[in-house]
Amino acid sequence: MLRKLQSFFNPERFQGWGKRKKYFEGWYYKAINKEETKAFAIIPGIAIDDTGEKLAFIQILDGKSRTSEYIRFPGQSFNAKSETLELDIDKNKFTEFSIELNLSHVKGRLDFEGNVPWPKPFYSPGIMGPYAFVPFMECYHGIVSMDHSISGTLQVNGEKIDFKEGRGYIEKDWGRSFPSAYTWMQSNHFNAQGISIKASVAKIPWIRNAFVGFIAGFWFDNALYRFTTYNRTRLVKCSINRELVEILFENKKYLLHILAKRDHATELASPILGVMDGRIEESMTSSIEVELTDKRSKSTIFHDTGRNAGLEVAGKIDEIIV
Numbered sequence: 001m002l003r004k005l006q007s008f009f010n011p012e013r014f015q016g017w018g019k020r021k022k023y024f025e026g027w028y029y030k031a032i033n034k035e036e037t038k039a040f041a042i043i044p045g046i047a048i049d050d051t052g053e054k055l056a057f058i059q060i061l062d063g064k065s066r067t068s069e070y071i072r073f074p075g076q077s078f079n080a081k082s083e084t085l086e087l088d089i090d091k092n093k094f095t096e097f098s099i100e101l102n103l104s105h106v107k108g109r110l111d112f113e114g115n116v117p118w119p120k121p122f123y124s125p126g127i128m129g130p131y132a133f134v135p136f137m138e139c140y141h142g143i144v145s146m147d148h149s150i151s152g153t154l155q156v157n158g159e160k161i162d163f164k165e166g167r168g169y170i171e172k173d174w175g176r177s178f179p180s181a182y183t184w185m186q187s188n189h190f191n192a193q194g195i196s197i198k199a200s201v202a203k204i205p206w207i208r209n210a211f212v213g214f215i216a217g218f219w220f221d222n223a224l225y226r227f228t229t230y231n232r233t234r235l236v237k238c239s240i241n242r243e244l245v246e247i248l249f250e251n252k253k254y255l256l257h258i259l260a261k262r263d264h265a266t267e268l269a270s271p272i273l274g275v276m277d278g279r280i281e282e283s284m285t286s287s288i289e290v291e292l293t294d295k296r297s298k299s300t301i302f303h304d305t306g307r308n309a310g311l312e313v314a315g316k317i318d319e320i321i322v
Helices: 002-008 129-133
Strands: 023-032 039-048 054-062 067-074 078-080 086-089 092-095 098-102 106-113 139-156 159-162 166-175 181-187 196-206 209-220 223-228 234-240 244-250 254-261 266-272 275-294 299-315
Touching: 023 139, 039 275, 054 086, 054 266, 054 275, 067 266, 106 166, 139 196, 139 209, 166 196, 181 244, 181 275, 196 244, 209 234, 209 244, 209 254, 209 275, 209 299, 223 254, 254 299
Parallel strands: none
Antiparallel strands: 023 039, 023 166, 039 054, 054 067, 078 086, 086 092, 092 098, 098 106, 106 139, 139 159, 139 166, 181 196, 181 299, 196 209, 209 223, 234 244, 244 254, 254 275, 266 275, 275 299
């Protein structure tokens, strides 16, 4: 019980204490080198099917070569701590500030500095806000770090890659399944450092019905601008076609306009009732144009385009078109 309580108010930590079936939890570590010639998403996690059988995994997405692999491990190889974000899968280790990989073809260590976490007051623990207290959500989401610098090296298929002065991002998901329809995007590569955008729109099951939920965070000038379902933000527009994803958020003070250009995507495994049998596609070479406007002064606070953007569009998209 104590472990569950400690983790609940710290969503970056393992949340699956006491879960016995139909459950998944995964962390998403994005790492891009200084030259922006290498881009990887490294995704460790655990999945428990409806019989209680556990499977640990590490997915590796090479965003530039557009390849991915899904590496399975026995469930007992997954170990987590309750007092901090620290995971072990076989000989691989993942924390809030580092990862160590000891796979046959990917080895090395990356360290992170200057992490930018999402605020987590007791009444609103993390990006889910008050929805974190709802026990029957299909999928929960957490931001570990909106932006940070990277040091260290990885050896990938015999090639040594130096990540010194690279940029990174970390988030996570847990629950039963990914939403039946959603779009997700993220970039922290703008013309100046210290800027990051993360936005998602999804169909959220709710008791006997469903609604379109959304979460967006824009980190700029050491401030976090939040646009969420629960903070009186309105989703004015969500338009998706084969080339573009356009989203417009509005709250009392600001307008956030996002125009993402889709690029070639790569297949990843995703959870369905705790089993990693689903398939989604993610690009790490898309772009996200971001414009933040102050409504009162009608002035543009920020307007730029983010590179190396992660972008996913999945499911029955017509269900989230606004």
